[in-house]
Amino acid sequence: MNIRDVITLLGALATFLFGMSTMTSGLEKLASGRLASLLERLTDNILKGVLLGAVVAGMVHSSAATTVMCIGFVNAGILKLRQAVGVIMGANIGTTITAQILRLGGLSDSNFFLMLLKPEMLGPLMAFAGILFFSFFNGGKKKTVGQVLLGLGLLFIGIKSMENALTPLTQLEAFQELFVRFSNPVLGIAVGAAITALIQSSTASVAILQALSASGVVTFATAMPIIMGQNIGTCVTAIISSIGASRNAKRTAAVHLYFNIIGTLVFLVVLYGLNAVFHLPFWNNVMNYGSIADLHSFFNIICTLLLLPFNRQLVRLVEWTIPDSGAADPVxxxxxxxxxxxxxxxxxxxxxxxxxxxxxxxxxxxxxxxxxxxxxxxxxxxxxxxxxxxxxxxxxxxxxxxxxxxxxxxxxxxxxxxxxxxxxxxxxxxxxxxxxxxxxxxxxxxxxLVFSDVAQLELKSVCSAVSDALEQVMEAYRTHDSYAAFQVEPLEEVVDLLTATLRERHVERLKQGVCTVELGTQFLELLINLERISDHCSNAAVRIIHQNAERDSLVRSDIHTYLKQLHQGGSRQFDELFQEAKDKYYIPIENASQLSAKS
CATH class of the missing domain: 1.20.58.220 (Phosphate transport system protein phou homolog 2; domain 2)
Incomplete structure (x- = not known):
């Protein structure tokens, strides 16, 4: 193996990692925060948490990313530590999906359609399709789908390139002898943990092991401890993420670490104990893409089944390990x-x-x-x-x-x-x-100082209209509802009409000596602040409309022109809502004023 092979291997690994990052980013965009919402809502039961963790990790192809997300939610007080335990256990299962996808590399070439599913064929095809979508669509889901396809294609290209780059290395007798030494469980676990911690991805390190298996040097005895070590090494990402976080966030990272260490210790004792007594027949079997993927999945599924009944004890262990400390700022x-x-x-x-x-x-x-x-x-x-x-x-x-x-x-x-x-x-x-x-x-x-009955009635009407606008704005933000946001602008126009009218009336009262200067100043000051609150309600509401609108709509290109059109009769719905608000808040003031003038 020469320097060219080393450089090719580094480039192949970079392509694989970049493909995974690109694909994961695209999947997160397609989810648009729904994965986060699911984690928040569907973790009331430990079994639901396991299932959800598996689904989320499978979708983003990373147990570390899912665990880091959990740490953030626990740190924010959104998830409790017990809820996070199930998600973390499930994430270890979900992350094995990538290795199962990469087992396509072991398919036979005898059938044309099966041949198309092999990484060396499927990778370039998916990458080409992805770059077409990514390049020729300006935005939206199609561009994001292109990003996912491109990432998945690069992932396949990377794994095949790694396999090709590692071929000269695996043919060296010294390397084969070194690899045999990895059958020592302590050394194998240490190597698997070190490689995974270095690249911060158990998925990538399993992919490297799968690429090595193409040479025939990987046996069950060497693969098992490396896979166990990889599960421990992936905890480094979560541990780094928990630095500076709350007590429970640190405990969440510790759950991830303890889960994998305990699972590894159980496997070591049981598996190596059984082999010492019965000399397991598959111990020296040569592994391939598929068998490594199955072993990776089997290990994580069995660990979850073993430790799931002891989830409460796991929580107590981390609570004992990491004692109470000061509370964090909730914001x-x-x-x-x-x-x-x-x-x-x-x-x-x-x-x-x-x-x-x-x-x-x-x-x-x-x-x-x-x-x-x-x-x-x-x-x-x-x-x-x-x-x-x-x-x-x-x-x-x-x-x-x-x-x-x-x-x-x-x-x-x-x-x-x-x-x-x-x-x-x-x-x-x-x-x-x-x-x-x-x-x-x-x-x-x-x-x-006390306002007259008329002034109090006028203020009450304006305050009610502004309160209604505030309620509509908050409803729009809570539900992300464009129609709730749309109803704010007619209210804002009615508030403008009210404040302009009441300002004129109060000035007249001042001229007639019905109201004192001191009271008049406070009344006008109140109107100014109420009108400005209404203006900011309008600004906040139109931002919801802007977020939900189509990219070619007027509100996306020019908010001020959009609002101007509404006020100039550009929307029948707006006019109807304005009239309703006017009837509710302005007309009663007009009627009260006319009755007061007659009396």
Whole structure:
């Protein structure tokens, strides 16, 4: 084996790893955060967790990625440690799917259709089909499907190239003698763990073993300890990921490590004990692509079946190993940096914080409006605390989204980051204007000022309209519903109409001496802040419409022109909603004004 073969081997390994990374990234985009949502919702039962972990790891072709995702969810308080145990066990089974796919390399050439399924044929075909999709579609699922096909094709090309590059090495007598030594279980486990830890992928290290098997030097006695070591080595990724995380996140990584170490020890004792007594007939059998894939799956399935009944004891073990410590900031936990490597999950976490911000801003608005009619210092203190939390969340989320934007994002995810940045600014500003409302309420309380019955009725109508707009915005963000978001803009226009009308009326009252300057100033200040809250509701709502719209729609290309068209009669549905809101909030004020004038 010369330097050219070494370089070819490195290039083949790089192609394989890049193909796996490309395929995994594409699968995550196709999932669009649904995998994360599944992990959150379907882990109430240990058996469901195992099944779910197997499905997720099988889809993303990585137990390490699934475990890291679990660590992030545990760190965020979304999953409990016991829920994560089942997912981790299942992930070890799901990750074996790649080796099963690669066993296609052992198919016979006698049948043309079977020959097409071999990696050297299927890889280039899939890569070519993938690059066509990836190059000729500007965005959407077709481009992502192309990315998955391209990644899978490169994975096949990489494994075949590794096999070719390793052929000269496996023919050397010194290498064959060295490989025989790996039948020593301690050495084999150490080598398997070291290689996997180095490339941080048990799937890739199993693929290397499969490529080596083509030479006929791999026997059961050498493959078994290497596979056991590979399962231990893959834990390094999770351990690195847990550094700086919460106590339970560290425990989650420890579960992954203990599960594989205990499984390996059980296999060592039972398997080598049986061979010592009965001299197992398959011990020196030569392995191929398929038998290595089966052995990898068998080991992980048996380990799961053995340890699944002891999941509670496993949790107690890690809790004893890693004792209690201080609690983490819940916002920082939700915005876990581990999610940044999986943009769809990171965006879903960011959206969770956006909804929390919106709910806090909405609650502060409610408190501020109640303070106008029923002043309560304790409620004001709560508002102040929640405003501080809002500012903290805004700063943390802003930094998180900026970091996320530096990762390789497709057009959809990049647009979503921009929309979320705008939304967090809108909710933070709504919180600020709620504080302004509370300051007006405090001024009125301290100076013992009371609005006239007419002014109170007018304010109540505007406050109700703004409250309705806030409720619609939060409904839109909770359900990702474009229609709920669409209903905000007619309300915003009614609020504009109300504030403009009431401002004129109050100025007239000031001229007539019906209202004092001090009361008039506070009334106008309240109208300004209510109108601005309504404006930010409109801004936040239109971002939901922007996210869900087709790429060639007006709202995607020019939001301001889209809104202008709505206000100028460009939508019958908008006009109907505007009239409903006007009848509900504006007409009663008009009627009350006319009755007041007659009396």
């Amino acid at each position: 920082v936990s939700v915005l876990d940096p581990r999610f940044l490597s999986t943009p769809s999950v990171a965006l879903e976490r960011a959206r969770t914080v956006i909804i929390q911000m919106g709910n806090l801003a909405k609650d502060n608005y409610r408190i501020a409006v109640e303070l106008l009619s029923d002043y309560d210092p304790k409620q004001l203190e709560l508002l102040t605390q929640q405003e501080e939390a809002l500012d903290h969340m805004e700063g943390a989320l802003d930094q998180y989204l900026v970091k996320l934007s530096r990762h390789s994002l497709d057009a959809h995810d990049s647009d979503l980051v921009s929309d979320l940045l705008h939304a967090l600014s809108d909710f933070e500003r709504i919180g600020d204007y709620a504080v302004n409302l509370s300051e007006s309420a405090t001024a009125l309380h301290e100076k013992d």
